[in-house]
Amino acid sequence: MGRVDRWGRSDRVGRVAAYGAALALTPYLLIKASWVVGSLLGLLPVGSGFGMVEWVVLNSATIAMAGIGITVALALVRPWGMRLPRAPLAFCAWVGTGFLVPVLPYAAVSSVLGSADGNPRSGGDAGSSMPAWEAALVQIGFVGMGLGLALALPAYMRRRWPDVFAGRLGDGGEGSPRALPWMVVVGAVVGLIWLYWAAGGTAGVAHRGERDLAWYVLSGVFGFWAFVASVATWATVRGRRAQVPLWGPMVLGWLGSGSLFAWSGWKLPFTLYLALARPPEAALPENLAFAALLHVAAVGAGAAMLRALVRTRRLRLRGVDNGDVS
Structure with a gap:
């Protein structure tokens, strides 16, 4: 009740x-x-x-x-x-x-x-x-x-979909946790680069004077969520059985992968526009070619993470239907 x-x-x-x-x-x-x-x-x-x-x-x-x-x-x-x-x-x-x-x-x-x-x-x-x-x-x-x-x-x-909130970590997973899915590695690398910039790193930065406090903070935020997405996706897809509700890492993976896909998907065309048009009154701190590559990697990793989360959820539900998952 x-x-x-x-x-x-x-x-x-x-x-x-x-x-x-x-x-x-x-x-x-x-x-x-x-x-x-x-x-x-x-x-x-x-x-x-x-x-x-x-x-x-x-x-x-x-x-x-x-x-x-x-x-x-x-x-x-x-x-x-x-x-x-x-x-x-x-x-x-x-x-x-x-x-x-x-x-x-x-x-x-x-x-x-x-x-x-x-x-x-x-x-x-x-x-x-x-x-x-x-x-x-x-x-x-x-x-x-x-x-x-x-x-x-x-x-x-x-x-x-009430079943989204059911189950424990490791129910219906894809197998052994020994191998890291590629999107987890890519997401972690992207997150590491953003956190490196947030900490003041200058590699890959073409216009140091264009960095402001907002740029540093957003780089840190995006880097943090890229790592959250990678860890949560790995735990959901490859995690061992544990007394942890599955919806927790699923939600974190949902938010983190969405952040990777949405923000880099939005920034990519803007970055390409600046690279091609070279407007004199607008510039990004990052090297534009490197930034474009980073955003492509983030979009691909985010989309692949969502697919992995959905597939894992379907496998778990299939196991429930077959009576294989308690």
Whole structure:
């Protein structure tokens, strides 16, 4: 009875959080739409370092991403969300949580660090002359959506796929823990490089003067989650049997692999644009060729980790159906 009551309260919290996430991100969508329309009409300036076409394409992409995020949040609470195909919904939720949940601590204090959302050095997507009230709404949107998804997604999964929360570490694993899956090694190497940069390392850094506090902190955050993804994926896929709930490493692997895929997937085209266009007013601290290679590796490792987590889960459930797993 206590467990039922606890899940009932969690479900109510998750439903409220889903509506809150959609509401929090709506101002961000409207702000980005106003930037596109205002730039096309000549009422607002184009962001520093961008041409008109690049500016419109970049902000149109973020509008689409915000729209998908709002739709995913509503799908987690509305009845029609229970009927959506699981693969596209899970993918969008994976990317969304990978974008927002791992960087919640940074987003909460970014105003203290003085990071502007549109600073190319921080990998943002806004304009350098963004008013303070717009920056506040953008931050509220990111934090609100991240917190909302963190609370709403588990409640949704509990309603639709209750077996996700069942089982122990090592149930239905792929075999011996002797061999490390390749994506675990790649993720750990990527994480080590980001942590090296966060600690002040200069190898692979082309423009040392472009580094700011936000860049250091984000490098540390991304490096930390890359290691979390690698360890959690290894524990889920190759881990020995232990009295540890399987959902723990599954959740950490989900968030970490999503962070690898989403953030590097977002930064890769931006890095390639800078490498090809060479705009004089925009630069990244990293060597662009090395950064592009790093992001490709992170995207590939993140996607492979998700596939490994899903496959391991299916093997465990197959074992349950066959009566092989207690």
